[in-house]
Amino acid sequence: MLPFSNRQILYPGKKIIIPGLGEFKLKRPIPYLCSSQTFTISRVADKWYVSFSLDIERIPPISHEQELVGIDLGVKCFATLSDGNTITAPLSLKKTKTKLNKLQWRNRNKVLGNRRQGIKASNNAKKYYQQLARHHAHLKNIRQDFLQKTTTEISRKYYRIRIEDLNVSGMIANHKLSAAISNLGFYEFRRMLSYKQAVFGTKVEVVDRWYPSSKTCSVCGHVQSMPLSRRIYDCGSCGQILDRDLNAAINLNYAPVNKIRMANAEFTPVDKLPANGLVGNRKQTSNCSIC
Numbered sequence: 001m002l003p004f005s006n007r008q009i010l011y012p013g014k015k016i017i018i019p020g021l022g023e024f025k026l027k028r029p030i031p032y033l034c035s036s037q038t039f040t041i042s043r044v045a046d047k048w049y050v051s052f053s054l055d056i057e058r059i060p061p062i063s064h065e066q067e068l069v070g071i072d073l074g075v076k077c078f079a080t081l082s083d084g085n086t087i088t089a090p091l092s093l094k095k096t097k098t099k100l101n102k103l104q105w106r107n108r109n110k111v112l113g114n115r116r117q118g119i120k121a122s123n124n125a126k127k128y129y130q131q132l133a134r135h136h137a138h139l140k141n142i143r144q145d146f147l148q149k150t151t152t153e154i155s156r157k158y159y160r161i162r163i164e165d166l167n168v169s170g171m172i173a174n175h176k177l178s179a180a181i182s183n184l185g186f187y188e189f190r191r192m193l194s195y196k197q198a199v200f201g202t203k204v205e206v207v208d209r210w211y212p213s214s215k216t217c218s219v220c221g222h223v224q225s226m227p228l229s230r231r232i233y234d235c236g237s238c239g240q241i242l243d244r245d246l247n248a249a250i251n252l253n254y255a256p257v258n259k260i261r262m263a264n265a266e267f268t269p270v271d272k273l274p275a276n277g278l279v280g281n282r283k284q285t286s287n288c289s290i291c
């Protein structure tokens, strides 16, 4: 017997009944009997999605393999960890982005009609804009998948994570870096690490933007100028030779306490709304906090 509530029971299989809307066919079946009272319906490109939240038992606290880590983010190598590990962005991310760019360039003269002049949109234009939406959705999926997996992996392995307070909007203003940076999703990386604090019991700390992490020698503390083209840090004081990003990551890991603040999970007005009935709470329902 299920206790009385306004929950909708979901039976295993490819059908879903959404209260107030009726029955729909799903592409992927529901694996087991469950119930939910929040349904969010969204559309991405030409596909419709329904997400619902299920109650789960609390995940037991995780013991982290390693305690401290500093992470330096970069364009060449997505993330360099202070213990020497590196994380590279998937190649498909760049490939898909190039494909998208080429598609946009080839169709640069397509216009979706003109209402003022009474010109209707051509079928080819309609087709192109649908295709464009699909490409964007595909790119977003690749990026989201990569970021979700890396942030979970990091949150599982390390307890105290230190990242740089990147001036993302300032970096995007640099037109040579902007495309590469906005495609990687640095801010999303930090946002995911921050909200996963509550799930994995990690502590994410942000190092001050003006702390010279890439200019300082990680061995003797000597500060020298480091233009972006110099990929190797060769200390002018003690002769230490180290990869530029690794040197920065080590510095971030041992940054002085007065340069550090906690990274807090962000709350949008939507998160503060009580999630009841059919009122879709997109932030909560669509982001799985575990995977």
Ligand SMILES: [Zn+2]
Binding pocket: 217, 218, 219, 220, 221, 222, 235, 236, 237, 238, 239, 240
């Ligand atoms: Zn040195």
